[in-house]
Amino acid sequence: MDLTAPARPPAARTGLVDVPPGHRFAPEIAWLARLGLLDVRPDRTFGPLQPVERAELARALFRYAGADDVAAPSLGMVADDVSAAHPFAQEIGWAVRHRLVLVHADGSFRPSRPARRQELVLALHRAIGSPAPAGRAPFHDVQDWHPSVEAIAWAAGAGVVRGMPDGTFRPSQPVTRQALAVLLRRFDELA
Template sequence: IYPRLEVGDLLAPPLVVDGVCLRAPFEDVAVTHRFCGEIARGSEAGILQGWDDGTFKPTREVTRQAAVAFLYERAGAPTGAPAPGFADVPDTHDFHAAIAWAAEQGVATGYDDGTFRPRDAVTRQAAVAFLHRFAGAPDPTGDLGFTDVDADHEFHAAITWAAGAGITQGYDDGTFQPAREVTRQAMAVFLDRG
């Protein structure tokens, strides 16, 4: 009924309290890092993982496979999804379960050529589209008027929803930069706010 606690769970202080990052979640994410809180909360929740060397690599681009893996972990790592049917995601692929789940749930789709391109960097528009679908594709509220996202943009609804929900604010120049690659720190923020 209750989660099993280990002795270390009782001894380790929390990473974040009242939005303040109390201790560094990774060697390369100091308590003064702009997104320490978001990264720490994702790490504590088991959604965001670092590397074996104790780093998070916050400015590294997020791959498509990692983006769906983050959402898969957030969903509780459900099992039993059928094979995703992508030519480049065999049963032995490290992220097979996450990609299969994302495809089955409609969170992520592949390309017209039957591939998923798991190692490609995920763009900002694709990341918010994944989040939008993960949330059940709610209707966007209003139009926040990003200068580079027209009403007929393929991901207009997802981007507008993400902005209206406070997941993203875009850039100071009024753009969203939909084709820009997402960094791990930005994905941590999207996940934390989503």
């Protein structure tokens, strides 16, 4: 045994079949799973590269906030395509009421559609009170006219998002389950 070797932090143990301790985002995924922000499948898989549906995003934000808002959605529906009987109606209703995840202009929520990266950043930006960004968005694919530019610039300046190796943010790409874990964890560390 060499006691002079530098100590290495222990690998994060997730208890998930598809997220071994050496996984790049194992600590963030373990944190997300431990808090129960996304459901783990019965076979103990997480699906790190699977997209997060909009209903799942609403549920994750609801759980993260520790919300216990049991108010029934107004008029029996949250959106044209989400009735009060929807399994995530409470969480979607809460996210809509707090303007974290919005209903589309046509009145639909589209709960099973993958959430986009810009939607997650917008939700986090709104959750913290929509602070002004310290600078411009540093990504090649986020121009000053982009509808989410302020939220993306804030998230980049705060260290919540770092972008892709090619200098892009890819705002319209689906949020993966591992990306949700990473961004929520970084957001949590702001406090």
